[in-house]
Each structure stands twice: as structure tokens, then as C-alpha cells.
Amino acid sequence: MRESIDEAQPWLDDPEYMAIVGKFLEKPELKKLDTIEHHHVSTRLQHSLRVSYQSYKISKKLGWKSYETARAGLFHDLFYYDWRKTKFAKSHAYVHPRIAYRNAQKLTDISPLEKDIIIKHMWGATLNPPRYKESFLVSFVDDAVAIKEWRASRRLKRRVHKHMRMNMQHENN
Ligand SMILES: [Fe+2]
Numbered sequence: 816m817r818e819s820i821d822e823a824q825p826w827l828d829d830p831e832y833m834a835i836v837g838k839f840l841e842k843p844e845l846k847k848l849d850t851i852e853h854h855h856v857s858t859r860l861q862h863s864l865r866v867s868y869q870s871y872k873i874s875k876k877l878g879w880k881s882y883e884t885a886r887a888g889l890f891h892d893l894f895y896y897d898w899r900k901t902k903f904a905k906s907h908a909y910v911h912p913r914i915a916y917r918n919a920q921k922l923t924d925i926s927p928l929e930k931d932i933i934i935k936h937m938w939g940a941t942l943n944p945p946r947y948k949e950s951f952l953v954s955f956v957d958d959a960v961a962i963k964e965w966r967a968s969r970r971l972k973r974r975v976h977k978h979m980r981m982n983m984q985h986e987n988n
């Protein structure tokens with residue numbers, strides 16, 4: 816079955832979720848994320864909302880801390896640099912969660928659980944394991960969402976190449 820990136824924004828129809836994150840979406844710090852490309856087919860804001868909302872729904876179903884899961888999921892990639900161009904002494908996987916945490920702190924008080932979710936979301940690529948089940952959850956959901964986005968971007972590229980080939984053939988005939 817063909818996988819497609821979910822263009823829908825189901826969170827907009829979920830007042831309980833929007834009551835948690837809605838006020839942040841009005842802030843320029845979050846709006847700016849919507850101008851940054853993420854995994855080619857997405858903006859960093861859309862990616863963050865997908866991770867936040869899917870994690871929140873699972874967390875809620877399991878009776879876990881869904882409020883913190885929603886917030887930290889939204890903030891997990893709250894950074895603005897282009898990791899392909901900007902290089903730090905430490906890896907991107909290590910650096911960007913720490914920048915996201917610092918940026919999130921400027922917007923709201925961040926609880927220890929939320930801090931762990933944000934800082935450890937790259938676990939697997941970084942060594943320090945999460946302390947809470949909600950942190951594992953967001954890390955797994957982030958991977959799953961990223962894989963879907965990468966697949967969608969590969970499909971998009973293939974379609975563009977096919978289209979270009981067809982155009983060239985048409986021009987040569
Ligand atoms: Fe990330």
C-alpha cells in the first residue's frame with residue numbers, strides 16, 4: 816500500500832488538544848517554524864505538530880501525562896538553523912534538542928518531564944536514555960513521523976524526475 820504524508824491537520828478539530836498548544840501557535844517563535852523546510856515535504860512546524868499530536872493521542876489513551884507530552888512534542892524541534900549548513904563541535908543530534916529546550920524555556924515554564932522529552936528525543940542517535948515513558952514515546956513517534964516524511968519526499972522527487980523526463984522526451988520529439 817502506498818504511504819502518503821498526512822496533509823490533514825486533525826489537531827485543529829480537537830479542542831482539548833488546541834486548548835493546550837493553541838496559544839503557542841500564535842507566537843512568532845512558532846510561526847517562524849512554519850517557514851523552515853523539514854524533511855523536504857514539510858515545514859518544521861507541521862512536523863512538530865504531527866509529532867506532538869500523535870504522541871498526545873497515544874499518551875492520553877494510555878493514561879500517561881498527555882498535557883506535557885503535547886507541549887514537549889510541539890517544542891522538540893524548536894530551533895532555526897539549517898543543520899546541513901551550520902555545524903557545531905558536537906553533532907546535530909546532540910545540539911538541536913538543547914537549543915529547542917532553551918527556546919522553549921523562553922516561551923513557558925518547562926517541567927522536568929518536558930525537559931527530558933525535549934532533550935532525549937534523539938535517543939538512539941545520542942547515548943543518554945530517556946527517564947520517562949513519555950520521553951520514549953515522543954522519540955519513537957518522532958522517528959515514525961520522520962520516516963513517513965522522508966518516504967513522501969522521495970516519492971515527490973521521483974514524480975518530479977519522471978515529469979522532467981517526459982517533458983524532455985516531448986521536446987525532443
Ligand atoms: Fe529533532
Ligand SMILES: [Fe+2]
Nearest residue numbers: 866891892957
Ligand atoms: Fe523531530
